Amino acid sequence: MENNSKNGTDALLKVSTLNCIDLSNLDIHQSVSLLKQACLDCGFFYVINHGISQEFMDEVFAQSKNLFHLPLNEKMKLLRNEKHRGYTPVLDELLDPDNQVHVGDYKEGYYIGVEVPEDDPDAEKPFYGPNVWPEDGVLPGWRQTMEKFHHEALEVAKAVARIIALALDLEVDFFHKPEMLGKPIATLRLLHYEGQVSNPSKGIYGAGAHSDYGLITLLATDDVMGLQICKNKDAKPQIWEYVAPIKGAFIVNLGDMLERWSNCIFKSTLHRVLGNGQERYSIAYFVEPNHDCLVECLPTCKSENNPPKFPPIRCATYLSQRYKDTHTDLSVYDKHQT
Numbered sequence: 001m002e003n004n005s006k007n008g009t010d011a012l013l014k015v016s017t018l019n020c021i022d023l024s025n026l027d028i029h030q031s032v033s034l035l036k037q038a039c040l041d042c043g044f045f046y047v048i049n050h051g052i053s054q055e056f057m058d059e060v061f062a063q064s065k066n067l068f069h070l071p072l073n074e075k076m077k078l079l080r081n082e083k084h085r086g087y088t089p090v091l092d093e094l095l096d097p098d099n100q101v102h103v104g105d106y107k108e109g110y111y112i113g114v115e116v117p118e119d120d121p122d123a124e125k126p127f128y129g130p131n132v133w134p135e136d137g138v139l140p141g142w143r144q145t146m147e148k149f150h151h152e153a154l155e156v157a158k159a160v161a162r163i164i165a166l167a168l169d170l171e172v173d174f175f176h177k178p179e180m181l182g183k184p185i186a187t188l189r190l191l192h193y194e195g196q197v198s199n200p201s202k203g204i205y206g207a208g209a210h211s212d213y214g215l216i217t218l219l220a221t222d223d224v225m226g227l228q229i230c231k232n233k234d235a236k237p238q239i240w241e242y243v244a245p246i247k248g249a250f251i252v253n254l255g256d257m258l259e260r261w262s263n264c265i266f267k268s269t270l271h272r273v274l275g276n277g278q279e280r281y282s283i284a285y286f287v288e289p290n291h292d293c294l295v296e297c298l299p300t301c302k303s304e305n306n307p308p309k310f311p312p313i314r315c316a317t318y319l320s321q322r323y324k325d326t327h328t329d330l331s332v333y334d335k336h337q338t
């Protein structure tokens with residue numbers, strides 16, 4: 001199964017072995033040690049027994065399919081707004097401009113954030129506001145399913161954040177303060193890869209190489225292989241390994257804010273999605289702290305010999321820039337609006 005593309009697919013079909021954190025494990029030291037090893041090594045691990053039932057996960061996937069099966073003109077009525085809520089069409093996102101020449105990702109998506117009513121003062125914040133919802137007549141029960149998932153996934157993320165805090169020698173609730181996950185920015189993103197065959201040498205990807213922006217991402221996928229990670233982005237050639245889906249598990253990865261927080265001790269690893277011709281669905285849940293949270297080097301991650309590598313930055317400032325760098329300007333879609 002070898003090919004000779006210059007872009008890193010020349011490796012054999014290699015599947016990564018990731019540590020698995022069992023959230024029902026009462027031996028917290030064991031979980032901390034497994035997680036720490038994963039965060040130092042590649043920033044990716046599985047989480048199982050997380051409390052969200054398989055039955056409910058199946059329902060979320062079924063509702064995600066219902067949305068993407070709508071005709072394009074129906075989906076364009078739900079087009080994402082400047083608050084990053086709603087539908088993102090195929091090619092909307094360009095994650096890896098160096099390698100994705102003139103095209104974007106071959107995926108469509110749907111963003112659902114923290115629901116904040118228009119008349120709430122918090123709705124002025126860039127990542128807070130009302131969501132875009134399909135009408136109940138179009139997709140019955142859809143909003144309820146997604147709101148429930150949003151809520152339950154946040155609890156999973158908080159449980160993982162406790163273990164991360166311990167692994168960084170912080171107090172267990174370090175990330176649970178109001179200015180962090182007490183009032184977080186958390187975004188659910190449904191994704192649909194339409195079955196395009198990726199071709200790295202032509203710059204065609206399901207999702208281009210990127211690292212996530214925030215604290216952590218929880219990812220649920222169907223059973224179609226596609227996600228790849230690159231543990232060393234500076235290696236030439238880059239080595240890409242597949243992450244195999246495990247039924248019922250979340251694949252969890254660390255984001256760039258945690259890398260900054262931890263002074264690069266914990267890794268936010270480059271990853272991408274290659275299409276193999278099969279349709280694929282995944283559900284990402286991006287967890288970031290409060291808008292005003294100052295992401296600055298943790299006390300346990302610096303010393304005289306190892307000073308902070310990054311200046312402190314406000315979460316919302318950082319996140320706004322990252323979205324701007326990777327998403328098509330909304331004015332491109334003006335021709336679709338009536």
Ligand code: OGA
Nearest residue numbers: 191212221227273282284
């Ligand atoms: C992402 C992402 C992977 C996937 O949305 O940031 O990396 O398998 N998704 O869809």
Ligand code: NI
Nearest residue numbers: 210211212271
């Ligand atoms: Ni990602």
